[in-house]
Amino acid sequence: MENHLLSIVTFLPIFGAVVIALVPREKLNWIRWGAAAITGLQLILAIWILKVFDFSTPEVQLVEHYAWIPDFNIEFFMGIDGLSAPMVLLTALLSFLAVFTSWNIEKAQKGYFALFLLLDAGMMGVFVSLDFFLFYIFWEVMLLPMYFLIGIWGGPQREYAAIKFFLYTLFGSVLLLLGMLALYFISEPHTFNMLILAEQSSQFGKGLLLGMNAGKVIFILLFVGFAIKVPIFPFHTWLPLAHVEAPTAISVILAGVLLKMGTYGFLRISFPILKEAAIWFALPLAILGLINIIYGAMAALAQRDLKKMVAYSSVSHMGFVLLGMAALTPAGMNGAVFQMFNHGTISAMLFMLVGVVYDRAHHRDIEGFGGIAKVVPIYAGVTAMAFFAGLGLPGFSGFISEALCFIGAFPVFTWITIFATLGIVLNAGYFLWAYQRIFMGELNSKYENLEEINNRELFALIPLAIITFFLGVYPTPMLNLMSSSLNHLVEVVKSAGMVAGL
């Protein structure tokens, strides 16, 4: 059993999707509880994985390695290390909680949950694959359910949003595919195995592709592919729309897990395999991180739609990840991955909270509320907590990861970091301003009978809140989980040269 934990945790949702597809559509509760049971089981497995996982070494563990398509040297290769372990946990956790967030889906619940589980499998697969080809397959597997989930169960502009999301990401995928194939054909013997590719890293720096340094060309190809997922400015415009139109649970998954896949791709593939190019591109990456932070925060400040604001805040928060990892220092790298996890939990909370108020008021216009803390004090309290977590208040995990990103980036990108700290103020600005406009002031008489948050919604929020708070006070468990792998990664990449600072 333990030897196959990763495949089980990955393919369990697919099995669940099949089972749900067989349940008659009238048995709504069976469908919902089935999805909850499957994702719950997955969560238990994920926790088990972490228990089995030995975090003291940077080695890849729980390996499953079989030949798959031997003619092309394609392998079925799964394994996790300190980089993927937090992501596995995050995926399982958010999938489980998102099931409860999607309890009130109004139409075609069967299809919804089946697709949702398929999506879950795709995401999990991305995080555990160590063969690029397998990685790419899961990457694409996840795309299609997402398209339908947004396109069918989304808001008024859902079709436009879904198509935009789909085309955008597909565009990225094509570049990713090109980069992948280039890596495959340059490596000798041809392989998709990420570990072997990383060992051959020096070859990519030397070769030529289209008359340019192969490593750099491939890096750029992969960069665009991943950047669209993150999303990095200027590839970010699918995000506000997709987030806003997607149903709440899907927004949660989008912000919580999907965005992480981009940065995960950088750290799993681009950095170790294309070391020289990574170092060459570190400075632009940091600058893009800065732009993300400031641009996202400023755009968030301008939004009147609460969900859009939260979506732009994601852009801003992912900027910290970029800044931290571009610096290639232990603190920055750990901070970046920790921020990935924290943004997963925090933005999930934020989207769930937006969903709660949208379910009741049927709009998300920040200006359209006012004073509702009076009628929904518990909701107001939980939202305040989530907002403060979002703006990086000490005591919540986001603070630690942001601080680590800054500490790590400062020696390398001094000026960029100094400008990036402005993001702290802007974050506080839009969160507090939005909070004031929604919850404070005179009570808007329209909402005198607004319903308080219910237990099911709280059930989805409280675990996230506890995790955010716990890791904010005592981050060691999570940092221990990843630090040895990430320190190793930093060493490996740094072996190829020095980062040009600014």
Added chain:
Amino acid sequence: MDHLNSYLVLSAILFSLGLYTVVTRRNAVAILMGVELILNAANINFVAFSKFVTHNLDGHLISVFIIMLAAAEAAVALAIILNLYNDRGHINVDEANALKQ
């Protein structure tokens, strides 16, 4: 008779004649006969190569399969032809030009 080329030339001629039949005949049954000629030409080649070049029985096997295929093809083709006849009262291929539209 102990030279490969004599067989190849025979096969080529047979093939050409079959092709000509297929291309020029108006009657569907005649066209079918042309197809049989072509298949026979191919068969001769297989068997001849089997004897002269590859020195094993693979060619023979392919021939067997071709023959079998020919039988099946003839059966189906005739069925179609019968239908065509039932439909139109003749089996002239050049008048079966529904493809034109």
Added chain:
Amino acid sequence: MADFIFWMIWALIVASAALVAFGNNLIHSVFALMGTFLGVAGIYIFLNADFIAVTQIVVYVGGILVLLVFGIMLTNKIQSAQISQSSVQKGLGVLVVLGVLAIVLTAVLPHNWVGGTTPMAFDDTVKGIGRLLFTDYLILFEIASVLLLGALIGAATLARKEL
């Protein structure tokens, strides 16, 4: 003697095939086709392919030819004993077919076959074919049987009056 027979058969094949191709009477064509089939069977014997030769006779002459005759009979008025046939685009056809023939011959004849062209006499092809059929070609064999079954059913279905 053998040479003579060989060339006779050779000529028979060419002549009967030409009749199939150019003949004006459909009935003649069918009988000429029988000649061709038998000739080809003879050629097989020269090629030491006794099993194929037998199969050729059984299937072509005994099966396909009969089918063709049935086809002709069923699609022509029984009164007209002279079943004439006409052709189209003859000139172009001749040109093109000659072109094809030229191509095939120029491609094949000067070619230097790998392993040379020394003839080899097979002793007992039936046994060999049988063995191959049930080892290397087993799947093909099974597929063939399915194909035949399909053709059988398909033909039967198509041939029914009320389609």
Added chain:
Amino acid sequence: MIKLALFILFLPLLSFALQIFFGRRFEDKKGEWVSVGIQFSTLIMSLVMLVMMLSKGDPDFSIELHQSWLDLGLFKIDLGIYIDNITVIMLNVVAIISALVHLYSTAYMAGDVRYSRYFGFLGIFTFSMNGIVLANSLFMIYIFWELVGLSSYLLIGHWWEKDSAANAGKKAFITNRIGDIGMFTGMLIIATVLGTFNFQLIAERIHDGMWAANAGMLFGGIEPHKLLTIAGVLVFMGAVGKSAQFPLHVWLPDAMEGPTPVSALIHAATMVAAGVYLTVRIFPFLTADAMATIAFVGGFTAIYAATIAITQNDIKKVLAYSTVSQLGYMIMALGTGAYVAGFFHLVTHAMFKGALFLASGSVIHAMHHSLHHLKDHETDPQDMRNMGGLRTKMPITFGVFMVTTASISGIPLFSGFLSKDAILAGTWAYAANVHDGWLAHLHLAWILPVFGFGAAAITAFYMFRLIFMTFYGEPRQPKIFKHIKESPKAMTIPLVVLATMSLFIVFTLPSVNPVSDHGWFTTMVQSPESAVTTGAAFDLEHFKHGLHEAHVPAMVASITVAGLGILLAVLVYLLGKISADNLAAKLGALYRGSYNKWYMDEFYINGIIRPFLKGCNALGRFDLDFYDHYLINGWGRNVKRSSKGVGLADDLIVDGAVNFSGIIFQWLGWTLKFIQTGKIQNYLIFVLIGAVMLFVVNVF
């Protein structure tokens, strides 16, 4: 002692948790007394610590507790608590004020809508404030720094139904965060160069030359002492925000929207003093230039805020600007090297300003009740123009007001005199004796005593103006006056306690000389040695020498200016010899400027915030309506358009070519009568023709 400190730190957090989760259920069952009890128990523990400290009598006493918090293998952050005499004194200040404010609030806040939550927030505030006090590293201070910001936000916005309160909370938080950026950047510089956040280690490593060795790695090889100056000033920016120094002072007056006990606790006595405390902590590694900057900012703030306080009519606003001004004093003192004086003033100010706020709260409470009685919701209970003659109705409050005003104005026998005098002597000594730092280099050092004495005179004036307007003269609103009552015991007891703490003797025992600050305080608190060795150090020895000489002239001068200020106040507001209105009219622009706070808020709103928000809106629109709409979607549209073009080209050219060949063949067929399209054999022959042609082309 460590254990006691931990209890002091975490008990208020317990209070917070209890009140937040269970408080609502016990609101009618005296649930608040749990918090009050917890607070008084921490007070007792603090006093125990104070006694322990005094019995040791060692000025260099210190203990430290380390706890690894975050360990990445190659990078570590330790948290821990550091206790020395300053910590103990500060803990006592926080505990005293906090406990008294808790007690006071039970009366003042009685019947409030969010009563239990209010006590919970007081708990988390006390927790975070104690965290700042006990922190042993910059990082830990930063953590609690933000947390006091949070509690300040929550408490200012306690009555969030009022827009002004909600705005004030947000403003406070964001303004503080601007300061925090600087502080954080400063921390980053220090941590990058020295690899630690720990105060003791920082000082040690700077002293051992690690700074000089490593500083060059930042900013392309900057000079070490310049970098140290920058780092010091940046960290000090945190203090600028939290202690409401110019130009980030704007949040503090607005913060008066919070309940008055909160103003006393957070915005007068403790949290705003955290900036001063931070400056105390980083004092050992400030360079002369950094100190000059600090002194100038403090001095300017002191006089700037004082000039605004003169013209305010809201009783709390006057006190708020007075607080800003006094904080400026402390900062200035630290900047001039008068370390002990600065910290001393922090402590004395906490006591008397806390008392002043609570006393003003008592007045407001009385006004409020009177107005409530009259069912008047229009009149502002905080406006001094509605008061007057209250001394007969509220004798205890009046007495407390008198004592504390005397203290803040610098009248001998009161604590404020001692500390303020020490500060003024410090500025004097700095101006006369110190030649380091840019102020001295530019020959501007004398501006500090000018700021100091000027502010002292103005302080005396506006404080007595407040007293006279509130408690003397004829009642301006007799109707309201009729219903004014003295506040309940729960409010007056804290007042009296704090007023007692404003007597000089509290700080000078065992010595009883009212004009000398010599006593336990000055023995226990002594200026630390500077760790700066890189040639830009502040000349502390020289300064101390000068301080001794400046003591007497400064004292005389300070008593004189205070006397002048009081005299003017008496003339204008008590005796009416000079008309305030005439004075205002004569001063014209100056009066209007002062009344409108020198238009700083307007400048920020119109000059920075609005344009910035406009920029944000433009950017938001740019992002979706331009960038996304035209560029991204435009790209899509272009692809669509070009595929349409390709389609058209396909129709015209490719298909045309096909048709053309079709035409040719039709013509061929027509002429040769061989070919007619639509027949399978024709197609077959075309294929053959093609094959033959291909072959021919290939071979020849």
